[in-house]
Amino acid sequence: MNQPAIFTPELKKRADQICANYPVKRAAALPVMRLVQETYGSISEDAELEIADYFQIPPMGVRELMTFYTLFYSKPKGKCHLQICRTLSCALRGAEELIRDMEEKLGIECGRTTEDGQFSLDHVECLGACEKAPAGQINQEYAGPLTKEKLFEIIKQYDVSKA
Amino acid sequence: MEKLISRFFKIPNATSLPVYLAEGGYEAAKLALRNRKPEEIEGEVKRSHLRGLGGAGFSCGVKWSFVPRDTGKPIYLVVNADEGEPGTFKDKYILTYVPHLLIEGMIIASYAVGIHKAFIYIRGEYEMPYLKLKEAVGEAYQKGFLGENIFGTKFDLDIVIHRGAGAYICGEETGLLESLEGKKGFPRLKPPFPAVVGLFGCPTVINNVETLSYLPFIVQRGSEWFAKLGTERNGGMRLFSVSGHVKRPGIYELPMGILLRSIIYEHAGGISEDRKLKAVVPGGLSAAVLTADEIDVKMDFDSLKAVGSMGGSGGVIVMDETTSMVDALRVTMQFFAHESCGQCSPCREGTGWIDRILKRIVAGKGRADDVDHLLDIGKYLGGTTICALADGAQMTFLSYLKKFRKEFEDFIRNSSLRANAGWSSGGRPLGLPAPDGRSGTVSEAISGIASAGRLKAPSSQ
Numbered sequence: 269m270n271q272p273a274i275f276t277p278e279l280k281k282r283a284d285q286i287c288a289n290y291p292v293k294r295a296a297a298l299p300v301m302r303l304v305q306e307t308y309g310s311i312s313e314d315a316e317l318e319i320a321d322y323f324q325i326p327p328m329g330v331r332e333l334m335t336f337y338t339l340f341y342s343k344p345k346g347k348c349h350l351q352i353c354r355t356l357s358c359a360l361r362g363a364e365e366l367i368r369d370m371e372e373k374l375g376i377e378c379g380r381t382t383e384d385g386q387f388s389l390d391h392v393e394c395l396g397a398c399e400k401a402p403a404g405q406i407n408q409e410y411a412g413p414l415t416k417e418k419l420f421e422i423i424k425q426y427d428v429s430k431a
Numbered sequence: 432m433e434k435l436i437s438r439f440f441k442i443p444n445a446t447s448l449p450v451y452l453a454e455g456g457y458e459a460a461k462l463a464l465r466n467r468k469p470e471e472i473e474g475e476v477k478r479s480h481l482r483g484l485g486g487a488g489f490s491c492g493v494k495w496s497f498v499p500r501d502t503g504k505p506i507y508l509v510v511n512a513d514e515g516e517p518g519t520f521k522d523k524y525i526l527t528y529v530p531h532l533l534i535e536g537m538i539i540a541s542y543a544v545g546i547h548k549a550f551i552y553i554r555g556e557y558e559m560p561y562l563k564l565k566e567a568v569g570e571a572y573q574k575g576f577l578g579e580n581i582f583g584t585k586f587d588l589d590i591v592i593h594r595g596a597g598a599y600i601c602g603e604e605t606g607l608l609e610s611l612e613g614k615k616g617f618p619r620l621k622p623p624f625p626a627v628v629g630l631f632g633c634p635t636v637i638n639n640v641e642t643l644s645y646l647p648f649i650v651q652r653g654s655e656w657f658a659k660l661g662t663e664r665n666g667g668m669r670l671f672s673v674s675g676h677v678k679r680p681g682i683y684e685l686p687m688g689i690l691l692r693s694i695i696y697e698h699a700g701g702i703s704e705d706r707k708l709k710a711v712v713p714g715g716l717s718a719a720v721l722t723a724d725e726i727d728v729k730m731d732f733d734s735l736k737a738v739g740s741m742g743g744s745g746g747v748i749v750m751d752e753t754t755s756m757v758d759a760l761r762v763t764m765q766f767f768a769h770e771s772c773g774q775c776s777p778c779r780e781g782t783g784w785i786d787r788i789l790k791r792i793v794a795g796k797g798r799a800d801d802v803d804h805l806l807d808i809g810k811y812l813g814g815t816t817i818c819a820l821a822d823g824a825q826m827t828f829l830s831y832l833k834k835f836r837k838e839f840e841d842f843i844r845n846s847s848l849r850a851n852a853g854w855s856s857g858g859r860p861l862g863l864p865a866p867d868g869r870s871g872t873v874s875e876a877i878s879g880i881a882s883a884g885r886l887k888a889p890s891s892q
Contacts, residue, residue: 289591291505292631297613298596302555323613336615336772338597339555355517356716357674357748359762393599393766394517394716395556398674398746399681408558 274318279307283322294323297333301340309344338392346381346388348426351405352414354391357398361413366402367391369416373423386427435648435668436641437684439529446563448570451531457576459647460538464584472543472650479654480666481646485511485602485639486715486744487819488732490664495544495636497626504633508541508549509611509625512564512640513595513602515554516715517766518746521670522640524682526553526560529644530567534590536643538581539650541588544636548589552607555595565592599770603818604637606772617774618818641670661687665731673699675749676706687731695726695749707752710835714743716763717823719830741826756835757842760828761789767824778821781812785828797843806832 275283282303287296301319305311311319311334320327334340352358352367367389371377374387381388397403400412406422439445442454451457463472477492498506510533514522525533537549553561568590571577579587593611595601601610605619608630629635645667649657658666665687671694674680678700685694691713695701702708708723713730719740721728728734732742750759768786773779785808792801809832813825832839 292612294613295611295631298610299594302594302596332615333596333613336598337555337595340596354762355766356712356759356762357518360675360748360750360754360759364762393769394515396514396520396523396554398518398520398672398748401674401680405556410559 274304274308274312274315275322279303280322294325297323297325297330298337301330301333305340310341312342343381344385346386348386348422349388349390349405349407350419350422351390351392351395353393353395353397353401353403355394357394358402361401363391363402366414366416366419370419373420384427387423432685434684436525436529436532436644436670437682439532440524440682445529446527446531446567448531448567448574451529456531457535457582459650460535460542460576461582463539463650464542464582464586467650469543469545472539475654476543476646476649477654479649479657480661480664481642481649481657482665482732483639484641484645484669484745486516486717488742491638491642494626494638495540497624498544498634498636499627500545502634505548506544506546507630507633507635508537508544508546509604509607509630509635509637510537510549510551510640510643511602511604511607511637512551512553512557512560513607514557514640514744515599515602516717516744516746518672518674518712518715518748519744520672520674521682521745523557523560524670525640525644526557526564528563530560530564531571532644532647533564533640534567534571534577536646537590538576538588539646540636540638540643542586546636547587549591550611550630551590551592552601552611553592553594554602555597561592561594568592598772599766600772600818600820603820606818607637608635615772617772618820620817662729662731662734665733669730669745671730671745671747673747673749675711675747676703676751676754677701677749678703685730688729688734691721691726691728691730691747694730694747699747699749702749702751704751708749709752709754710750710756710759712746712748712750712827714741715746716748716766717741717820717827718743719826720834722834739830743823755842756831756838757789757793760831761786761793763827763831764789764824767820767828771820771824775816775818775821777811777815778824781808781821782824784808785812792839792843792846795846797846799843801843802832802836802839 283300286299287293290296304315316330317327320330352363354363370389374382374389376382376389378389378391395403397410397412402414403412404414444450473492473495481491483489483491512522541549577588577590581588598616600606601616603618604625606616608625610616611630625635625637627634660667668684668686671683671685673683683698710720710722712718712720713735721740728738735742764785768782771778771782788805809825809829813822
């Protein structure tokens with residue numbers, strides 16, 4: 269492998285600190301991957317290789333984790349990442365219509381990011397916020413009960429041209 | 432009625448250590464470490480009939496007793512905070528509003544079993560609960576409630592918070608262990624059970640957040656008192672998460688023997704807009720659905736099992752008369768198809784087939800033999816896999832088909848009409864009026880279409 273670009277000395281130090289919590293180094297894989305993603309916004313293929321190297325596991329071992337877990341992204345999400353829950357409690361309170369309204373408003377399908385990199389839209393399974401159905405996440409923050417109007421208002425804050 | 436855990440939800444800033452201490456916090460843990468023997472606590476917890484409140488409902492004290500103490504290996508405590516059963520959000524409240532109660536429960540459990548290292552596996556999406564928990568763990572270390580020589584005794588305990596990364600299956604305890612070891616969350620074959628061979632091959636106790644949070648009360652007030660709050664062999668209370676078509680969705684901490692009717696109509700304020708009840712899922716999405724005629728059931732594990740459903744995670748999802756059960760089941764099975772980990776064929780393929788067939792039906796392309804075909808697939812879904820995901824999916828799936836069979840058959844018979852009417856394709860929000868103002872039920876929709884003169888109502892209507 270070439271000179272590591274992802275694991276800067278500082279990042280490596282923080283990863284080592286995380287590993288110290290576990291009797292087996294590999295157990296720190298998820299938290300270290302989260303650290304990489306929080307630092308760079310996503311986990312690129314190069315990052316996958318460096319993570320594999322760091323844990324001394326085959327690259328496929330990291331790819332498995334990337335594809336098994338929904339919170340790891342191989343491409344960065346938009347500045348405003350909208351995730352709307354579609355499971356039963358939220359569906360009963362109109363989540364599916366809301367998701368379609370948002371697709372229409374943003375001009376993208378679920379799972380996509382707008383070309384200008386401003387917005388990403390995803391539907392997700394139960395977030396554990398059923399008391400606030402229909403619920404969602406705006407970036408890290410939980411929000412609900414969501415309405416079309418509230419979401420349009422949030423979109424406006426990020427991009428006046430979509431207002 | 433006296434509240435135990437949820438009392439703290441209403442106390443401002445109970446998340447901070449000074450406030451928690453002022454409310455008598457950590458007194459139970461001190462009492463346990465200073466004045467009780469570990470085996471006394473285990474006996475007390477057994478007699479309290481505290482059940483595993485994450486979903487399985489297994490006796491907490493009995494689970495501890497399976498752990499061998501003489502293997503020479505460390506014993507681990509793993510807290511399951513990977514709350515993911517749809518309709519359930521109780522652990523989020525504990526983590527956010529009273530994280531010290533969980534930590535106190537963890538100290539008690541660890542002391543009882545001889546554990547010196549604990550991991551809290553918290554679901555990756557829970558950002559605020561994670562931050563609150565992290566702060567509380569820091570406070571507890573600073574005060575000497577965690578680390579070495581806790582409360583001046585010789586007992587040591589370290590806690591590591593481990594964040595998940597988005598996978599329902601990691602709430603299954605052996606899937607969780609795999610994930611905690613840095614792998615995909617593929618559940619393990621049992622036996623050996625985690626009590627004997629768990630995390631890193633060592634004996635491991637896995638308990639849910641809520642289960643552990645009841646321990647301080649049991650230590651302080653005794654097993655007899657706790658057991659009496661509930662029903663026979665179902666001790667105490669639990670936090671019911673209520674959502675769907677009710678006036679006041681939220682968390683209700685109630686005795687195990689409370690009637691489902693009382694939860695819906697008294698505590699959650701009844702059905703939204705005073706509509707009629709159609710169906711309710713009593714214990715998280717995996718539990719068999721109950722009809723409006725079946726709600727005079729006690730909400731303890733054994734009573735719900737006796738009516739063919741389960742207590743599960745205590746997530747109560749209420750559906751009113753306008754709900755299309757076809758759509759509700761489509762959404763439900765879409766969840767299981769998405770969350771099946773893919774390890775076992777009956778689950779991976781079965782949930783996928785069911786998901787695709789239900790979507791085809793809702794898209795107006797149902798076939799006359801679809802219900803029988805679905806029942807046949809459902810028959811082989813459960814009992815054939817490594818973990819209980821497929822068993823849960825099977826339970827809820829078959830209950831919808833059997834209890835609402837006529838609705839599914841009517842839907843399929845009339846589906847081409849619905850498709851032509853242009854609003855049926857799963858687009859309409861469940862349980863809300865159709866875009867043209869008509870109510871969402873099939874028969875009403877059909878008569879509505881007929882009266883609009885666009886289509887002739889089928890003779891059966």
